[in-house]
Amino acid sequence: MFIQRPGAQLHALSFGQGPLTLLAVGGWTAGGEIWHPLFGHLAHWRCISVDHRGAGASTRSGPITVDDMANDLLAVADAMNVGPCVLAAESSGAAAALLAVQRAPRRFVAQVLVGAAWQRTEPGASDPFIASLRRDQASALRSFIDNSLPETHSVELRRWGQQVLMRSSVDDAVDLLRSREQIASTDTLRHLTLPTLLIHGADDRIVPPQSSRLLAELLPHAELQVLPGLGHVPIVTAPTMVAALIDAFATRVSLHA
Numbered sequence: 001m002f003i004q005r006p007g008a009q010l011h012a013l014s015f016g017q018g019p020l021t022l023l024a025v026g027g028w029t030a031g032g033e034i035w036h037p038l039f040g041h042l043a044h045w046r047c048i049s050v051d052h053r054g055a056g057a058s059t060r061s062g063p064i065t066v067d068d069m070a071n072d073l074l075a076v077a078d079a080m081n082v083g084p085c086v087l088a089a090e091s092s093g094a095a096a097a098l099l100a101v102q103r104a105p106r107r108f109v110a111q112v113l114v115g116a117a118w119q120r121t122e123p124g125a126s127d128p129f130i131a132s133l134r135r136d137q138a139s140a141l142r143s144f145i146d147n148s149l150p151e152t153h154s155v156e157l158r159r160w161g162q163q164v165l166m167r168s169s170v171d172d173a174v175d176l177l178r179s180r181e182q183i184a185s186t187d188t189l190r191h192l193t194l195p196t197l198l199i200h201g202a203d204d205r206i207v208p209p210q211s212s213r214l215l216a217e218l219l220p221h222a223e224l225q226v227l228p229g230l231g232h233v234p235i236v237t238a239p240t241m242v243a244a245l246i247d248a249f250a251t252r253v254s255l256h257a
Helices: 031-041 066-080 091-105 128-134 138-147 156-163 170-182 187-191 208-220 241-255
Strands: 002-005 008-015 019-026 046-051 085-090 108-116 196-201 220-226
Touching: 002 128, 008 031, 019 031, 019 066, 019 091, 019 138, 031 046, 031 085, 031 241, 066 091, 085 091, 085 220, 085 241, 091 108, 091 170, 091 187, 108 241, 128 138, 128 170, 156 187, 170 187, 196 208, 196 241, 208 220, 220 241
Parallel strands: 019 046, 019 085, 085 108, 108 196, 196 220
Antiparallel strands: 002 008, 008 046
C-alpha cells in the first residue's frame, strides 16, 4: 500500500499473519525489499517491509531527514494497524529506528538493528563517495555492493543488489547520505530501555563491527551477535541464521514481558 506523508509517499508491503509483527526498514537507498529474503523464514510472523522516503517505490517531494524518517515509521505502523511490534532496521535505517523508539517506546516490544550505521557523520565525510556517484552512479554502486558482499561471489545477488539500489536517483542517494550529518546527540540512548538485538557481520567493510559494539555499550538492554565470515547484509546472505536469531530473541522478550 501507499501511505501519504508530508513531503513523501511511502510504500509498504505486509506478508503473513501471526502473534508477532516485524516492521522492517532498509538502509541508505535499499528499500524494504532487502528484508524479503528473511521474511520467508519467519512464516509464523506478520512481516512488513517499508520503503523509506527516497528508496524503493517510495517518493519524496521535500527534504530527507532522519527526523522525518522516524515519524514515517510510526505513521506506517498506524496506517497498517500494527500493535506493539518488533522494529527492525538495516544499516543507516538504524538511526531512524532508534529515534522512533525514543519517541514512542510503547509502540514496540523490541528492536533489531543489523549492521547499524547509527552515528552522526561529519560534514564532508561522504564527499568523495558522492562525487563518484555523480560521476557514474552504476559504477559507484557496483563497488559498494562488492564491499557489502565479501562472503559471496554470487553474480545473481550482485545483479539484484544493483537493481535495488539503482531505484533511487542520484539526488535521493546524496540526500540520504547527507541526512546522517543531521543525527542528533546520542546521549539519550543510555535511557532507552527497549530490548535490542544488534547483529553485525564480522567482515563488514561498510560499517565496522565496532559501531555495534559501541551501541551495545550505550544501550542498557542490548544483546550483540557478531557473525563470523559475514559482511554488511547478513539478512540477504544468511537469512536463515538471522531469522533464527530474531525469532529466538523475540520469544525471550515476549516471555519476560
